Amino acid sequence: MKNIISKRRIVQGLVGASLYVLVFYFHISLLYVLIAGSILGIILGKVFCRWMCPMGFIMELLMGNKKGSEAGQMYQYHKLGCPIAWIGGILNKFSLFRIRHNPESCTSCGVCDRNCYISSLNENFSLYKAEKKASGNSFSCSRCLECVSSCPKGSLKYSFLPFGRSEK
Template identity: 25%
Template sequence: MGFTFGFRRRFVQIMTTCLTNWELTNLLSGKIYKGPGKNLCAPGLNCYSCPSATLSCPIGALQTVGGTSGFGISFYVSGFLLLLGVVMGRFVCGFLCPFGFFQELLHKLPLPKKKLFPPLIYGKYIILMFFVLLVPLWGGAYDNKGIPAFCEYICPAGTLEGAVPLLLTHPEFRQAAGMLFAWKFLLLIGVVIGCMTTYRFFCKALCPLGAIYGLMNPISLYRLRLAEQRCTACGICRGSCPMDINPARQTSSAECIMCGKCIEACPHNALYLGRENKERCC
């Protein structure tokens, strides 16, 4: 018997999380890995300051490099994100993001579940424009120092993966922790509670990296496809979608993370992930 799509996806999520956080012993010492791997970006959200992280966070790199170079942007970071987006879109969110995997585990806790208030999905685009792009560039224009506003004031992944482990292993850091850490810790608690009750709350409402990849979902080479001659508009795929879209009518939706739940649920084999939109005969 072959492995299900969901099992294969979970395996990829676990492997990606392990490969991007290979320096596990650093969690005990509080050291931050600064080897050659940090010159490269992870595809998903994974904090640079996490002691176990072996790659840099693309959002952190985008802010830092963009801000310190005035109004310029890093060709490497932007090119990396564009390449992944054009090839895979939000497949990265569904398969390759450690913080997305963490959110899914939180959602498995036996608590009442609810859907996200639809207008909140635009929050991630506001955060992308203001905290990731405009504020860092504004800082670079005035004193050539980028302001990593998203990392500094919002990112719950950074708080969980970076700040908390470092505070636990460095007493001197605990003495210096102030109102900013208190704010970010409260925000982390809010995101954790949101993820327990709403599937991938942070991805849906707040993640700027998901916003970038989502904007490229309609043009990505590998994305959700529909074999229209097989679709009977039964609505089963819509009921199975954890991202609250109608897969049969929104195959290019910016909210689709290509988790494959609609593919498994479809009784007519009408939905699939692929590179070409062609009618399937089998």
């Protein structure tokens, strides 16, 4: 999993460029892109922004290697006009794949929260503090999976969460 996450920008660039070609050169209706984005949202949550979106790819190039709150301040606002980001964000809380925390192996080191642009910008959210709202279920989580790859204990997993199990 960490291997795939470390190549996320390459995936995003390739998928984003392919989508751009499909939509603009082959005149694929944006409605189809929207439907596909919604289906993806139901299964994986808001993966479109950070794994597939050409605009998101450009934003990340501008951001360089910034992480946490610095990245969040630059990144958050360009998505506000995108319907796929809205649909994916709403579905984050209900998607079949979600970020799960294992409190038994967690040492509360806080690395995940420092790397997440949601937790680091808003103190009401956390990836490991049970009394706070779960960052991975929030509208703004774009499934970058930095939290998963940065946890030294492997206490965060992006995995299938069957219907009926509720996490905050």
